[in-house]
Amino acid sequence: MSVMIVTSLRDITVDLFTDECPLTCKNFLKLCKIKYYHNCIFHTIRKNFTIQTGDPTGTGSAGDSIYKFLYGSQARFFSDEIHPNLKHSQMGTVAMASRTGTSEKNLNASQFYITLRDDLDSLDGEHTVFGEITEGFDTLNRINEAYVDDKGKPYQNIRIKHTYILYDPSQLDDLIPDASPERNLKDEIDDDVRLEDDWMPKDEELGVREEKEEALYIIFSRFGTVTSAEIIRDHKTGNSHCYAFIEFEDKESCEQAYFTMDNTKIDDRRIRVDFSQSVAKLWPQLIDDLETK
Incomplete structure (x- = not known):
């Protein structure tokens, strides 16, 4: 009994212990079949220890078993199937994880x-x-080598893209619909901004693609109070020059935004972040002076 997990890096093949853990293996197989794991990130990486995934929210505090879909909310969780002969003796051992914090x-x-x-x-x-x-x-x-923050969350989003059941003899096929909705990618800027799947550093500088100052407030306000966010535009056409100035209330917030956001990918564009001083507010006066001459 095997399942192929296609990640945003490369593939992983899992052999399941169906005889020893029938309840757990059935749950895993059927979640794969209904595409539950599609686009889930590896939300926690503990270097040289474990990697954890399977939460559609990417927080480590959510997730449902297949039995909830079959029997209702009271069956969201199911019991352990622990056997003394199944140990964590080898790299690549696959085991169930409880929700983060418990x-x-x-x-x-x-x-x-x-x-x-x-x-x-x-x-x-x-x-x-x-x-x-x-x-x-x-x-x-490769996943083990990913850069992570102090909570073990990788800066690079490494995802499960697809799961393929190579062989499934269980008899739940008539209970699980074949046509399941595709899971959409989670909006990366709503909580933690992370680098995308195939991250490779680029040398060229890229500006923020967002065309509204409001979007910049949303992205950068998680680091502290943003006092101003201004996209620099052509004074004649109004088109963006692909760079902007974000002003924070305090220096600490500014530094945190710099270290986290520099070279981050937003809306399919790589952005560069640096410390600077905006003189954009002086341009209107300068233009007026030039036009009056």
């Missing part, structure tokens, strides 16, 4: 993690091990 038992839903090294004995007996990676260890290594 270590309670029997709260399995959709989230799962993959180990990034051998002999993680501390996890044995704590989580349901239901599979192992058989192909794609180079992909795991």
